[in-house]
Amino acid sequence: MATLADSFLADLDELSDNEDDHFEEDADAENMDEDIDAGMADIEALNYDDLDNVSKLQKTQRYIDIIQKVEDALKKGTDTSYQGTILENDPEYQLIVDCNALSVDIENEIVIIHNFIRDKYRLKFPELESLVHHPIDYARVVKKIGNEMDLTLVDLEGLLPSAIIMVVSVTASTTSGKPLPDDVLQKTAEACDRALDLDSAKKKVLDFVESRMGYIAPNLSAIVGSAVAAKLMGTAGGLSALAKIPACNVQLLGNKKRNLAGFSTATSQFRVGYLEQTEIFQSTPPALRMRACRLLAAKSTLAARVDSTRGDPSGSTGRALREEIRKKIEKWQEPPPAKQPKPLPVPDSEPKKKRGGRRLRKMKERYAITDMRKLANRMQFGVPEESSLGDGLGEGYGMLGQAGSNKLRVSRVQSKLSAKVAKKFKEKAFGSSGATSGLTSSLAFTPVQGIELTNPQAHAHQLGSGTQSTYFSEIGTFSKIKRT
Amino acid sequence: MSCVLKTLTTKKEIDTVIRDTIDKVVVLRFGRATDSVCLQLDDILAKSAREISKFGAVALVDIDAEDIQVYVKYFDITLIPSTVFFFNAHHMKMDSGTADHTKWVGAFHRKQDFIDVVEAIFRGAMKGKLIVNCPLPPERIPKYQLLYKDV
Numbered sequence: 210m211a212t213l214a215d216s217f218l219a220d221l222d223e224l225s226d227n228e229d230d231h232f233e234e235d236a237d238a239e240n241m242d243e244d245i246d247a248g249m250a251d252i253e254a255l256n257y258d259d260l261d262n263v264s265k266l267q268k269t270q271r272y273i274d275i276i277q278k279v280e281d282a283l284k285k286g287t288d289t290s291y292q293g294t295i296l297e298n299d300p301e302y303q304l305i306v307d308c309n310a311l312s313v314d315i316e317n318e319i320v321i322i323h324n325f326i327r328d329k330y331r332l333k334f335p336e337l338e339s340l341v342h343h344p345i346d347y348a349r350v351v352k353k354i355g356n357e358m359d360l361t362l363v364d365l366e367g368l369l370p371s372a373i374i375m376v377v378s379v380t381a382s383t384t385s386g387k388p389l390p391d392d393v394l395q396k397t398a399e400a401c402d403r404a405l406d407l408d409s410a411k412k413k414v415l416d417f418v419e420s421r422m423g424y425i426a427p428n429l430s431a432i433v434g435s436a437v438a439a440k441l442m443g444t445a446g447g448l449s450a451l452a453k454i455p456a457c458n459v460q461l462l463g464n465k466k467r468n469l470a471g472f473s474t475a476t477s478q479f480r481v482g483y484l485e486q487t488e489i490f491q492s493t494p495p496a497l498r499m500r501a502c503r504l505l506a507a508k509s510t511l512a513a514r515v516d517s518t519r520g521d522p523s524g525s526t527g528r529a530l531r532e533e534i535r536k537k538i539e540k541w542q543e544p545p546p547a548k549q550p551k552p553l554p555v556p557d558s559e560p561k562k563k564r565g566g567r568r569l570r571k572m573k574e575r576y577a578i579t580d581m582r583k584l585a586n587r588m589q590f591g592v593p594e595e596s597s598l599g600d601g602l603g604e605g606y607g608m609l610g611q612a613g614s615n616k617l618r619v620s621r622v623q624s625k626l627s628a629k630v631a632k633k634f635k636e637k638a639f640g641s642s643g644a645t646s647g648l649t650s651s652l653a654f655t656p657v658q659g660i661e662l663t664n665p666q667a668h669a670h671q672l673g674s675g676t677q678s679t680y681f682s683e684i685g686t687f688s689k690i691k692r693t
Numbered sequence: 694m695s696c697v698l699k700t701l702t703t704k705k706e707i708d709t710v711i712r713d714t715i716d717k718v719v720v721l722r723f724g725r726a727t728d729s730v731c732l733q734l735d736d737i738l739a740k741s742a743r744e745i746s747k748f749g750a751v752a753l754v755d756i757d758a759e760d761i762q763v764y765v766k767y768f769d770i771t772l773i774p775s776t777v778f779f780f781n782a783h784h785m786k787m788d789s790g791t792a793d794h795t796k797w798v799g800a801f802h803r804k805q806d807f808i809d810v811v812e813a814i815f816r817g818a819m820k821g822k823l824i825v826n827c828p829l830p831p832e833r834i835p836k837y838q839l840l841y842k843d844v
Contacts, residue, residue, distance in 0.1 A: 552746040556812050557819065 216265050216321065267403065272314075275307050276410055279417045302448075305421055308414045309443025315411040319344050322404045326351055329397045333386040340377055341369065348404040350377070351397060356388050415439070423524070428512035431527025432534070433487045433505065440483045441509075452510075452517035459513075460484060460506035484509070489534060497541050501534075508534055584608045697739045700753045703760045710752055711779050718749040718785070718815050723756050723765065724774035731774045734800035741804050749811045772798050772837055778811075780818035787814060789827035789834045799835030806833055 267273075282304070323344035330337065330351050341347045349368050357363050360381040365374045389397070415436065422435035426448055430438040444462045445451035451459070463482035481502050484490055493501040508530045515526050585607040588594050595610060597603035701707050701721075711719055722738060724731035735753065742751045756765050756773065764770075768777055776797040778785040786794040787810070801807040809828045817825030827834065 550743060553744045553748075553808070555748045556815055 267318075267407065271307075272311065275304070275311050276413070278304055279308065279414055283413065283417055283420075301421060302425060305418050305425065305439070306443070306447060308418050309439060312411055312414050312418075313443070315407050315414070319404055319407050319411075322400055322407070323347060326397055326400045326404065329389075329393055329400070331386075332393075333389050334381065334384055335386055336380045336384060337377065340373060340380065345404060345408045348401040352401040352405075354381075355398070356394050358388060426513065426516040427524030428515050428521055428527030428530070429509055431524045432509050432512050432531045433484065433489075437483050437487050440486075441513075444483070448513065449517045452514040454510070456503075456507040456510040459510050460502055489531075489538070493538055494542070497538065500541065501538055504534055504537060581609065698735070698742060698751055698753050700755060701761075702755055702758045704763060705760075707752075707754065707761070707764060710750070712782055714750050714779075715781065716748075717780075718745075718811050718818065719779040720749060720751045720811065721754050721777045721779070722751070722774055723754045723761075723768070723770050723777065725755065725757060728773055730800050734774045734776070737801050737804050737807050741808055745808060745811050748815050768796060770796070771839075774798075774800065778814050780814065783818070783823060785814050785818055786824040787827050788824060789829065790831050791834065791837070792839045794824060798837050802833045 326348060327338045337350065341350055346369060350365065353365060353368065354363050360378045418439040419435035422430045422438050426438055441462055442448055442451055445454055461480060461482050484502055484505050487505060489505060490498065490501060512527045512530055515521050587608050589608055589611060592611065595606045701710065722734060738751050754761055756770065787797065788794050806829055813825050813828045
């Protein structure tokens with residue numbers, strides 16, 4: 210639908226000066242001849258002054274014919290002309306397809322005319338175009354104001370919301386525009402008229418299509434509404450074509466591709482086409498809209514398929530589907546069920562989760578039984594143990610300090626305590642100087658051999674024996690110390 | 694009476710409850726709805742009924758009903774409220790430092806106390822004991838004087 214391009218191309222074929230013809234587009238079908246000049250025309254020679262150069266639609270035969278038919282059909286009211294014929298052959302169906310295309314064309318045309326009016330009126334009131342955006346409203350306001358400089362004499366009630374009227378009046382009092390010359394004013398007024406006529410024609414066409422929608426596709430219009438159904442059908446290119454489209458694509462029919470370079474896409478709603486205008490979609494809360502759209506597309510595709518095969522002329526399938534959709538959306542909006550406190554688990558029913566690993570082992574070593582305690586727990590056979598209070602009273606010493614061992618105290622093997630604790634212990638026990646433990650005594654009293662002399666240096670070398678390396682030992686002492 | 698807990702009025706109902714609850718502690722509260730201590734106890738029972746529902750079942754018995762007098766005599770219920778515990782149709786006793794081990798007399802100070810007591814009974818019962826020790830410290834156990842016949 211590149212009507213704009215078409216109009217530019219058409220301009221190439223004709224001379225710039227064309228008179229403004231007076232025309233009507235209602236019931237009288239007037240054929241306007243287009244002056245087609247064989248000669249080339251420069252684009253620069255495009256005379257922007259003339260409305261006809263940019264707006265051609267209303268003169269085309271196609272437009273006039275269709276409008277004519279629509280008028281007739283609307284006058285005839287609802288008619289049951291089609292009697293079970295194949296949908297495509299029905300002349301009314303063809304008319305509807307044409308109407309769809311025409312409505313899109315009309316929309317484009319209105320945009321073109323709006324640009325035209327705006328350019329012309331810019332000399333008079335430049336700020337108006339930023340205050341009033343809608344093309345039809347703009348045309349109405351321009352027509353009302355005309356060439357008037359003082360806006361208090363102009364009554365804009367009913368054309369615009371009162372807040373905007375106020376803003377417009379204030380802006381008009383300080384505007385930098387000048388009154389227009391007469392011919393420009395007249396052209397602008399005619400352009401406004403034309404825009405308003407096109408708008409009313411479009412309304413007529415849409416009304417007609419909507420009224421017929423109930424016949425063509427009752428189920429589809431029961432779900433999405435006749436206007437949207439008509440648009441969908443128009444874009445798809447027919448009811449059977451619409452039925453062939455998968456639901457995911459139906460969702461995107463009429464999608465406006467707005468790739469506003471540089472503008473944020475955070476607020477733009479994705480992936481909704483004409484379905485955005487349906488009543489169901491508008492009434493769902495924004496959070497659920499995407500899901501609702503998908504649901505709508507799916508069900509409306511089903512309805513379109515039913516319609517294309519004329520499976521249910523009464524439209525009850527459509528109504529049932531609509532009810533289903535409504536119920537589903539309501540269900541989504543339900544609050545979740547209230548949480549009830551959980552009952553306690555049965556005692557001792559769940560086995561305790563035992564942990565393992567290096568960390569646990571290291572922790573357990575701190576409370577493990579030391580060798581000293583092990584020795585104290587055991588006794589030698591036939592050898593009475595010593596006790597702390599003597600004579601069997603007090604705590605028994607077991608094999609600690611028994612004969613045959615050189616020491617009263619068991620030397621500590623390389624403990625697995627953490628280095629920090631070991632260092633602390635080492636400092637306390639050994640002191641800062643000296644290679645030997647300060648607690649060892651040279652004498653050991655044993656019951657069998659009497660006094661035993663211990664070699665205090667004996668266990669100092671213990672660490673050097675065997676496979677134990679003294680390099681990384683935590684309590685390792687110096688292996689050779691010079692006595693001074 | 695709490696609306697959440699079942700109230701038993703006939704001997705048959707009590708029998709069914711005790712017999713049919715398997716592997717769960719049955720808590721039977723003997724008392725009246727008009728007594729304030731009873732109400733306190735009922736409140737705690739009602740709140741914790743759901744929490745112990747996996748290993749305990751709670752029911753209330755009205756001692757004013759005629760059918761129930763048999764049980765009142767059997768358990769020797771003189772002070773209300775009295776709570777009796779059962780597990781798999783066995784009567785569970787608990788030593789809480791008071792004179793009477795067969796029942797619990799009075800209300801509980803806290804909901805957690807009650808849950809602790811039920812858990813102790815459950816553990817003991819699962820091990821096969823018929824009398825368990827009370828896990829509560831003595832200050833949380835309501836004290837009472839037993840009346841003897843010839844005092």
